[in-house]
Amino acid sequence: MVREDRLTHVVQAITDDSRPNVHVAPEMHPGVEGEHYSFSLHVLERLSDPDAEATALHELAHIYLDHDDDPALAAIPRGTTARGPWELAADALAAAFVEHAADLGVMTDPSASLDYLFRDAADYAERVTLPP
Numbered sequence: 001m002v003r004e005d006r007l008t009h010v011v012q013a014i015t016d017d018s019r020p021n022v023h024v025a026p027e028m029h030p031g032v033e034g035e036h037y038s039f040s041l042h043v044l045e046r047l048s049d050p051d052a053e054a055t056a057l058h059e060l061a062h063i064y065l066d067h068d069d070d071p072a073l074a075a076i077p078r079g080t081t082a083r084g085p086w087e088l089a090a091d092a093l094a095a096a097f098v099e100h101a102a103d104l105g106v107m108t109d110p111s112a113s114l115d116y117l118f119r120d121a122a123d124y125a126e127r128v129t130l131p132p
Helices: 003-015 049-064 081-104 110-127
Strands: 021-025 034-037 040-044
Touching (some): 003 040, 049 081, 049 110
Antiparallel strands (some): 034 040
16 A cells, blocks of 8 residues: 555544545655645655654644634744644644544554654643643
């Protein structure tokens, strides 16, 4: 199975929705490992399979959390620490997605995917002051 097809299978398995598709990209904006445009999810090709799965689920979480409709987030450049509160929320929901996908048996290495999300969340939490 082609890598994009396998990543798309992971995302579609947890959503029961045929709209999300994952695309592997050689590069993106500086500091960005994944992004989305509606249900078109993009991950960097250099990511390991567990990290790419986590990133795809993280981008899906942004969609499910309606972050695309938040004007405050839209005003902040991608890859900056000011996006922290939204990134932390997406990491948390993505972790739940990983656990569900693990139960379905579609993840490469759920523990490694969770570790990736926890490291990402910790990185934002250390550098960002969250609102009370």
